[in-house]
Amino acid sequence: MIQQSNKKTKSASPNVCNYILVQTVIMNIFNFSCTTALHQGFVCSYTKFNKFLQNGNNCPYYPEQLMRVCDQDNHFKDDTCMVFLSWECKRSYDSSITSAHAKLHLYGVRYNFDLKPKACQNQHNLQKLEATIICEHVTEINGTLCENDDGCNRNREICKKHDFINKEICIPIRHVYESCDDYSMCEKNSECKEINQRRTCQCQQGYEFIDSRCIKVSVLLGETCEYDHQCSGTKNATLCLHVQNRKECSCQKNFVAINDKCYKGNVSLGKPCYIQAQCDGEPESTNCTTENGSSELTCQCQSGFIKNKNMCLQANKGLYEDCQIDDQCSEKSGKSICKDALHRKLCLCDIGYVEDRESLKCRKANQKINDTCKINEQCNGTKNANTCHFVEIGKEGICSCNRRFAWIEGRCLEVGRFLFEQCDHPNQCNGSINANVCKGFGNETLCYCNHGYLEYKGKCIHGNRKLGESCEADIQCSGTNNTGVCGKDGTCLCATGYLKLKQYCFQVKRQIFESCNHSKQCSGTENANVCKEYGGKMLCYCAHGYLEDKGVCRQEHRKLGESCEEHLQCNGTENAGFCGDNGTCLCNIGFIRLQEVCLQGNVSLGQSCSNDSQCTGNEKSERCLAGKCDCKEGFLLKSLQCLPADEPFWMNEYRLLLIAGGGGLGMIVFFITTMYFALKRRTSSKLRLSCHHSENDSSSISHYPLTERSSVQQVPSRARKLLSNGL
Incomplete structure (x- = not known):
């Protein structure tokens, strides 16, 4: 149990x-x-x-x-x-x-x-x-x-x-x-x-349970430790810090260790203190002393520093040294004060003075031309006279015009000005050859080329050069109209699109009906290379053997069967003035082709003819006999029509009447038959031969309308229009 x-x-x-x-x-x-x-x-x-x-x-x-x-x-x-x-x-x-x-x-x-x-x-x-x-x-x-x-x-x-x-x-x-x-x-x-x-x-007396073990507490200032909690043996020494490869109890923040005690540190300027080590609240305020006869010890600025509000600032600053107030800038440099410069405050010279960087002194500024000086920076009383010129070594200099400047009419003006640079006086424009003119351009006055010269790549060259004269650039060639080109041989040439004729340049590639002076200009329209006078003006026109059609020169005198584009070209064969769909000249309407000529077709009985194929104006009239159209063999001409030679006339005309019989009915039939044949004869006299224009058949008959050809000697309508408009 x-x-x-x-x-x-x-x-x-x-x-x-x-x-x-x-x-x-x-x-x-x-x-x-x-x-x-x-x-x-x-x-x-x-x-x-x-x-x-x-x-x-x-x-x-x-x-x-x-x-x-x-x-x-x-x-x-x-x-x-x-x-x-x-x-x-x-x-x-x-x-x-x-x-x-x-x-x-x-x-x-x-x-x-x-x-x-x-x-x-x-x-x-x-x-x-x-x-x-x-x-x-x-x-x-x-x-x-x-x-x-x-x-x-x-x-x-x-x-x-x-x-x-x-x-x-x-x-x-x-x-x-x-x-x-x-x-x-x-x-x-x-x-x-x-x-x-x-x-x-339980931990023994003088120890506390820290980090799962008993560690000694109430450790004194300067004794070994592991944790802040141990440091409670000295007042205000509650931090365990690393000091020379070991950890020991140290004074807490804002306190300093003095003779095994922690005194309040970081004492500000002007605050009470006991020893000098306390005065580290402000930089350079390390003196613990009395001030102005007072018996109380307070933190004060150390030697070489001046008090400004709650801080100590270094005194006796020279030029270009950092500063915060004017009192820091010493008198040894002259009239210097504390100024803002490039996001900083530096000791710089006061207004009316300039810094001498070599001697670190302030010199009087605003010195005018011919005034005494020590450094160039003093010479700023006269524009562009910022040079302190020393005539004798060891003596003061005088303010003079700057380099590349000259005293001109009471001012220091820059000389040696180049082409297109700003100027106020012609004497300034001597930087570029032949550019000695100072003249206004808008709101500015600039150096420019002399009369008769042109600007080219920053220099002035001769202008108005004529055809054949020497040149460097195209812009020089302006003495002859339509030149404008400086050739590889260094002479002025006619511009592109122009032709040299004697001492002139004429435009080439002129089109039909455009003005011209010479036939060589007329090359803009094919086959229009002739310069002729029309209405008192010289115009480009079609060459001999060509006709103008809608601004194009087409070859004329095209014969029957030759190639063509327009009807007017087909005037080489009589009565063959039609350009067919196959691009060849054909016979006119009403004419038929017989070998290399066009004959009148559809000729009626009794009319003149030279070939049987012309006689197609009447039925059965297919023969040309004795220069006249006649009935073909086996038919006879009777009442302007061809009838069979073996049939009586009355039988042929009134065949229906005999068939109908006699009596009243026969009379009716006779009347109707008579009217029928009368109408038939009238219609047959108007028959025309139907021709299909077979381009491969030399005997085919053409029925296209005849197009009149314009006379070569007459002025075309387009030319007349151009002349009337004052070409």
């Missing part, structure tokens, strides 16, 4: 228990008495050890049997223990376990309980043994004997004698706030104390 000595009990397990102390009393009965006690220690599993005690088949046994059973453990688990046996005689005697007692320590609470092993028969004949087993988690104890702390885990264990076994063993060190007793050792700088009837490890 388990007896609990504290109400605050938690479940025990191999992972959480601190250790299990089992004291087993084994009664061994010997056949003889022994006077000497023997001890043996070995490692064994608590589970296997307890199982061995509960197994009655092991009775009786030798102690060596238990040791052999434990040796069978090749690896140990969380319940690995250290077993210690003691006996008075020999380990080879029969033994038996009659009773066992265990003590359990868990979270500072002690439990007592009995173990009841299986009883052996004839116990009075067995040897009496005592055994102690100490069990703990493998991470808490190594279960070994020791002679000193070096044989244990020095970080977590200590070597200490155990009262039960009277041996030195490694015992775990108890941490702060963990339970403890007479057999457990509290870690460094802690001790086992009882609080509210419970014994736990």
